[in-house]
Amino acid sequence: MTSAHRAQIGVLIVDDSPFMRLTLQKILNQDPGIKVLDTAKDGREGILKLQSLRPDVVTMDVEMPIMDGLQALDEIMRWQPTSVIILSAVTTEGAQSTLKALDLGAIDVVAKPSGKPGADLQAFSRDLIDKVKAAALVNPARLKPKEFSAVSANSPTTNPAASPSVITAPAPAVSPETVKTGSGIHAGISKAVAPKSSLNKSSGLGSRAVSTGKVGMLPKHAVEIVAIGTSTGGPSALQAVLPTLPRNFPVPVLVAQHMPPGFTGPLAQRLNGLCALNVREGVHGEALKAGTVYVAPAGKQLQVQRRSGQLILNIGNEAPIPTLYHPSIDVMFLSLGKEVGKGTLGVVMTGMGSDGTKGMKELKKLEGFAIAEAEETCVVYGMPRSLVDAGLADRVVPLGEIGKAIVECVMRRG
Numbered sequence: 001m002t003s004a005h006r007a008q009i010g011v012l013i014v015d016d017s018p019f020m021r022l023t024l025q026k027i028l029n030q031d032p033g034i035k036v037l038d039t040a041k042d043g044r045e046g047i048l049k050l051q052s053l054r055p056d057v058v059t060m061d062v063e064m065p066i067m068d069g070l071q072a073l074d075e076i077m078r079w080q081p082t083s084v085i086i087l088s089a090v091t092t093e094g095a096q097s098t099l100k101a102l103d104l105g106a107i108d109v110v111a112k113p114s115g116k117p118g119a120d121l122q123a124f125s126r127d128l129i130d131k132v133k134a135a136a137l138v139n140p141a142r143l144k145p146k147e148f149s150a151v152s153a154n155s156p157t158t159n160p161a162a163s164p165s166v167i168t169a170p171a172p173a174v175s176p177e178t179v180k181t182g183s184g185i186h187a188g189i190s191k192a193v194a195p196k197s198s199l200n201k202s203s204g205l206g207s208r209a210v211s212t213g214k215v216g217m218l219p220k221h222a223v224e225i226v227a228i229g230t231s232t233g234g235p236s237a238l239q240a241v242l243p244t245l246p247r248n249f250p251v252p253v254l255v256a257q258h259m260p261p262g263f264t265g266p267l268a269q270r271l272n273g274l275c276a277l278n279v280r281e282g283v284h285g286e287a288l289k290a291g292t293v294y295v296a297p298a299g300k301q302l303q304v305q306r307r308s309g310q311l312i313l314n315i316g317n318e319a320p321i322p323t324l325y326h327p328s329i330d331v332m333f334l335s336l337g338k339e340v341g342k343g344t345l346g347v348v349m350t351g352m353g354s355d356g357t358k359g360m361k362e363l364k365k366l367e368g369f370a371i372a373e374a375e376e377t378c379v380v381y382g383m384p385r386s387l388v389d390a391g392l393a394d395r396v397v398p399l400g401e402i403g404k405a406i407v408e409c410v411m412r413r414g
Helices: 018-029 043-053 069-079 092-104 121-135 234-244 264-272 329-339 357-365 383-389 399-411
Strands: 009-014 034-040 057-061 083-088 108-111 178-180 190-192 225-230 253-257 278-281 292-295 301-307 310-316 344-348 369-373 395-397
Touching (some): 009 018, 009 043, 009 121, 018 034, 034 043, 043 057, 043 069, 057 069, 057 121, 069 092, 092 108, 092 264, 225 329, 234 264, 253 301, 264 278, 264 292, 301 329, 329 357, 357 383, 369 399
Parallel strands (some): 009 034, 225 253, 225 344, 253 292, 278 292, 344 369
Antiparallel strands (some): 301 310
């Protein structure tokens, strides 16, 4: 039976562990809206069963005999694009393999339970079911490997001209050494803006010049910080947007990406290898610098505090509102509303649910500015749709134009 004729979400489980296959099957079949169609013990068997069963969603282990998850995923996306969720161990090797899987077209990741006493199987079950339901909403036509490749941070440049263009007028003048602002929240902040050594940290979208022609709606106030929220499909969306920001970008950037603990550090490292800006996982207590991207650590909340005119990262477990997400986009936006207000540019991209809408309502009251990703490019049009339906989005922009829109808004600085 094809997916179009099923009343439930059809799932194929691919894992070499009999225990894990049984556990996943029990968890997923508990939900009346999900039906496990079959299981497979390796990637090759998974491909054969996918061709005959045509599931809506595949859960895929990475390390398997005969054909591993990455090889199978590559074949699936070439010949029969299907929503694939990667189940990965929370290890350095597991995180790197997961990022490679996301590059190949997987839409999300679930961290495998550790198996240790006290492991939260209930949270794992809830996360898995939620992500399967989100994956079932994805249009298979959007499931394609990324057109750009991740450039290692250790790779020498082969095309220096490919790095993102710098911001030109009407942005303020930038010295070769530092970007400084003398007032407001960035008083005293300085940031080196020379390109990082000779790395080629741009490809694909990142090599395009920023247009200074006709643009869409612009903020009323100078942008002092950019905050980006993403969920399902977010890592790939970030890899399409952040490399387009020029090397002399004059404000800090915060990122809240829904991911399991242990994966945001490697994600930040991957992004750092692609971008002209410095990208790193945020550390509690550090002062925000212009031209740096701070990725919220998974499992924690990212907020900011202002001390002596500087914005300081506040990374912790506390949140001003109840939330299922760690990090929460709402929590990030609410914090920026309190400490920055009208100087905040909030960007909400692909993801299921409505995280970000509550926080953006507060930012809009303070005359902050909002960009939402357009439906036609979202892997899951949930969070951006919530923003649009609430009348909060100042601009609705397809993924390939979001970086340009951000730069246009930041160029309107005072």
